[in-house]
Amino acid sequence: MRIITGDNGTGIKKALLTTVPQDEPTIVQAGVVYRALDPFEEAALKSFVTRREGQPSIRPTRAHPGMTEAVSSESPYQRLDHAQDMRIVQLSPGTFEEPIECTLHDCSTEFEYPIDPTRQVQGSKYLTFTTPTFHVVSIASGQPIWYTAISYVWGDPSLVKSITCNGKLFKTTQNLYTALRYLRRTDARVNLWIDQICINQTDLEEKAQQVILMSKIYKRAWNTIVWLGEETASSSSAHGTLMAVKDALQYNTTETTMSADDFERFALPSPGSSAWQALGELLNRPWFQRLWIVQEAVLSHDVKFMDGRKYINWNDMSLFTTCMIDNNLESLLDLGQSAKHEESESGVTRIRKIDRMIDYEWIHPLQSSLLGLLVDGRGSRATNPRDKVYGVMGMTATPLHPNYTLPVTTVYTDAARKILDFDASSLTDLLCCVDYQEPTENLPTWVPDWSTPRQTVSIGYLGAMQGIHQSAKDSKVDWHYHLNRVSLNISGFCYDTVNSISTLAECILTDLIVRESPTHQFIMECIRQVSEHCQKQPGETSLFGAFWQTLVAGKDGSGVQKAPPDYEAIFALLLDTATGRSPSFSDQPTFKRKLNLANLEVRQPGRVYRQMQIAFKAAVKRRRFGTTARGCMGLYPRGTRIGDRVGIFAGGHVPFVLRQHSEPGAYQLVGECYQHGIMDGQIMSTAGFVFDVIEIR
Numbered sequence: 001m002r003i004i005t006g007d008n009g010t011g012i013k014k015a016l017l018t019t020v021p022q023d024e025p026t027i028v029q030a031g032v033v034y035r036a037l038d039p040f041e042e043a044a045l046k047s048f049v050t051r052r053e054g055q056p057s058i059r060p061t062r063a064h065p066g067m068t069e070a071v072s073s074e075s076p077y078q079r080l081d082h083a084q085d086m087r088i089v090q091l092s093p094g095t096f097e098e099p100i101e102c103t104l105h106d107c108s109t110e111f112e113y114p115i116d117p118t119r120q121v122q123g124s125k126y127l128t129f130t131t132p133t134f135h136v137v138s139i140a141s142g143q144p145i146w147y148t149a150i151s152y153v154w155g156d157p158s159l160v161k162s163i164t165c166n167g168k169l170f171k172t173t174q175n176l177y178t179a180l181r182y183l184r185r186t187d188a189r190v191n192l193w194i195d196q197i198c199i200n201q202t203d204l205e206e207k208a209q210q211v212i213l214m215s216k217i218y219k220r221a222w223n224t225i226v227w228l229g230e231e232t233a234s235s236s237s238a239h240g241t242l243m244a245v246k247d248a249l250q251y252n253t254t255e256t257t258m259s260a261d262d263f264e265r266f267a268l269p270s271p272g273s274s275a276w277q278a279l280g281e282l283l284n285r286p287w288f289q290r291l292w293i294v295q296e297a298v299l300s301h302d303v304k305f306m307d308g309r310k311y312i313n314w315n316d317m318s319l320f321t322t323c324m325i326d327n328n329l330e331s332l333l334d335l336g337q338s339a340k341h342e343e344s345e346s347g348v349t350r351i352r353k354i355d356r357m358i359d360y361e362w363i364h365p366l367q368s369s370l371l372g373l374l375v376d377g378r379g380s381r382a383t384n385p386r387d388k389v390y391g392v393m394g395m396t397a398t399p400l401h402p403n404y405t406l407p408v409t410t411v412y413t414d415a416a417r418k419i420l421d422f423d424a425s426s427l428t429d430l431l432c433c434v435d436y437q438e439p440t441e442n443l444p445t446w447v448p449d450w451s452t453p454r455q456t457v458s459i460g461y462l463g464a465m466q467g468i469h470q471s472a473k474d475s476k477v478d479w480h481y482h483l484n485r486v487s488l489n490i491s492g493f494c495y496d497t498v499n500s501i502s503t504l505a506e507c508i509l510t511d512l513i514v515r516e517s518p519t520h521q522f523i524m525e526c527i528r529q530v531s532e533h534c535q536k537q538p539g540e541t542s543l544f545g546a547f548w549q550t551l552v553a554g555k556d557g558s559g560v561q562k563a564p565p566d567y568e569a570i571f572a573l574l575l576d577t578a579t580g581r582s583p584s585f586s587d588q589p590t591f592k593r594k595l596n597l598a599n600l601e602v603r604q605p606g607r608v609y610r611q612m613q614i615a616f617k618a619a620v621k622r623r624r625f626g627t628t629a630r631g632c633m634g635l636y637p638r639g640t641r642i643g644d645r646v647g648i649f650a651g652g653h654v655p656f657v658l659r660q661h662s663e664p665g666a667y668q669l670v671g672e673c674y675q676h677g678i679m680d681g682q683i684m685s686t687a688g689f690v691f692d693v694i695e696i697r
Contacts, residue, residue: 030191035134045111049142069207102166103166106138107139148223182306192693225305238278241275243320280332305317315518366397386411389411415450429647429651432458443671459635459672468562471679475691507522507617510613512574523575529633632676635674640673646655656673
C-alpha cells in the first residue's frame with residue numbers, strides 16, 4: 001500500500017489530490033507522517049499541547065453508574081480525561097488468518113489549526129489561509145495522529161468473534177471481525193477509528209459524549225473506508241457494470257429513455273441481463289440502508305468503498321448514480337424488495353441524496369435543518385431508535401444533548417421542541433410528518449414517530465416552498481406550548497366531519513382497467529362514495545373534475561407543481577374503460593381530441609400518462625378515500641375514522657384530520673389530508689369562520 005505524503009507544509013493541496021492506485025485504498029499506517037507541518041503549524045500545535053497539560057482532568061475521583069473507571073480487570077478501557085477526547089485503535093500486523101490484536105490510544109479532537117495571518121489566498125487581499133485539520137493529537141506524545149475512519153454495519157449482534165484489545169479478550173461482531181482481517185497489514189500497524197472498539201459501548205455517558213464528537217471524528221480522519229462486506233460470486237460483474245455505466249453515460253445528454261440499440265451502442269449489458277441483478281445486489285448491501293452512513297459520508301473528505309479486496313472511489317460511485325438516475329435505469333436493478341423494508345430507498349437514491357447533502361454542507365456547514373435530516377433518515381435503519389435523532393446531529397446547528405437513558409418518546413418529543421424553538425414557522429412541516437395507523441404510546445400525537453418508516457408521500461411537507469396548496473391562505477403560524485409542554489395550543493378552525501371512509505389504497509394506475517384488480521376495486525368503491533355523499537362545491541366545474549384532482553392530490557408527477565389539465569382526458573379514458581360506460585360521471589366533459597388506449601403509448605400522451613401514474617401512486621398510497629358531511633371528497637390518513645374532524649391551522653398549507661381526545665376540549669392529530677374544495681383558502685371566506693385555540697395532545 002502506498003502512503004500519501006506531503007512536503008514542508010506548502011503541499012497540502014497536492015497531498016489531497018494525489019491519486020491512489022486503483023488496486024487498493026490507503027489505510028493509514030501508525031508512525032507515518034502523512035503531511036509535514038510548517039513552523040506556524042508546529043507552533044500552534046505546541047501551544048495547544050502546553051495549554052492542554054495545564055487543564056484539569058474531568059476524570060471522576062470515583063466511579064458511578066454508567067461510568068467505567070477501571071470497571072474490571074477484564075475491561076480494555078480507561079476513562080477518557082476530557083470531553084474532547086477519543087480513542088484510536090491501532091491494529092497490529094498479521095496474516096489474514098492469524099488472531100487479531102490491537103491497542104487503544106487516547107487522543108484529543110480539540111485541536112485545529114488557526115488562521116495563518118501571514119498566508120493570504122491567492123488573488124485576495126483579505127482572505128487568509130487555514131490549514132485543514134486531518135488528524136487528532138496523541139495525549140501521550142502531543143504529536144499528530146493520522147487515522148482511517150471505518151463506516152460499516154455492525155451486523156447480527158449474536159454473531160461474535162474474539163480479538164485481543166489492550167491485552168484483554170474483546171468480542172466484536174462477525175462483520176467487523178471480517179473487516180479487520182481485510183484492513184490489517186502484514187508488515188505495519190494501522191490506525192483506525194471504529195465505533196465498536198473505540199467507544200466503550202457499555203458506558204452510556206461516554207457513548208453520549210462520543211456521539212457529540214462524531215462530526216469531528218469523521219472530519220479529522222485522513223480518509224474513510226466504507227466496508228460493504230466480503231466479495232460475493234457476483235462482485236466482479238457488479239463492479240464491471242458500475243464502471244461501464246459511469247464511463248459510457250457520464251457525457252450522455254439525451255433525455256429519452258434508452259432503447260435496446262442504445263444499450264448495444266454504449267456497450268452496456270442488455271436489459272434483463274444478470275449483470276444488472278448483480279449490480280442491484282451490490283447496491284442492496286445493508287450499509288446503504290444504515291442511518292449513520294449519511295453523517296459519516298457527508299463529513300468525510302475522502303471516501304472509498306471496500307468490497308472484500310475490491311474498491312470504488314466515491315466520485316466513481318457518485319457519477320454512476322447520476323448516470324443511472326438521469327437515464328432512467330434504476331428499474332433495471334433487481335433490488336430484492338422482499339429482502340428490504342418496503343419503504344427503504346435504493347442504494348442509487350441514497351448516494352444521490354448524500355451527494356446533494358455533501359454539496360450543501362460544503363457551502364453551509366452545520367446549517368442543515370434538523371427536521372429535514374430527520375425526514376431524510378426516516379426510512380433508514382438504526383439499531384437504537386434514539387439514533388434516528390442522535391445519528392444526524394453532527395450536520396445541524398440545532399443544539400442537542402444525547403442521553404441514551406431517556407425513553408425514546410422523550411427523545412423524539414425533545415427533538416420536536418428543539419425544531420420549533422429554533423424555527424417557529426416550521427410547525428406545519430413538522431405536523432405533516434405525523435403518519436400512523438394508531439398513535440404511539442406515550443408520544444404526543446403532534447410529534448412524529450421517527451422509528452417507523454413513513455408509509456405515505458407527504459402532501460404538505462415543504463408546502464411553503466412549493467406553493468401548490470394554501471388552505472390557510474394569508475395567515476401566519478400561531479402556536480404556543482401548553483403549560484405542561486406536552487400539548488400544543490394552535491390557532492385553527494375545525495370545518496368538517498368525515499362521514500365515509502374507504503379501504504386502504506394499494507394501487508397503481510395502470511391496473512385501473514384490469515377488472516377486479518385492487519386498483520379497479522378501490523376506484524369503484526370511491527365512485528360509490530361520491531354518488532352517495534358528494535355534491536358539487538361552489539366554484540367547482542364538476543364532480544368529475546374534483547374526483548380526478550383528488551386522486552392525484554392536485555399535484556403532478558414531480559410533486560412540486562399543480563396537476564396539469566392534460567390529466568383530465570387521460571383519466572376520463574381510463575375511468576370509462578374501467579366502468580364500461582361513457583361518460584362515467586354525468587358531468588364529465590367531452591374532449592375535442594378523442595383518445596384511445598393505444599394513444600398512451602405514443603410520445604406526448606405517453607409522457608403525460610407516465611407522470612400521472614407517479615402522481616396517482618404518490619397521492620393514494622396507504623391513504624383512504626373519503627367524503628365529509630359538507631359533501632366534499634378527499635384523501636385521508638390511514639388511521640382516519642368516521643366522525644373525525646377536518647380542520648386547518650393558521651399558516652398551514654394543507655388541512656389536517658383531528659380526533660376528539662378523551663380530555664374535553666383537546667384533540668389528537670391524525671395527520672395531513674387532501675380535501676378538494678378547501679385547498680386554496682376557501683374555508684377562510686365561509687360564514688362564521690374565525691380561528692380559535694385548538695389543543696393538540
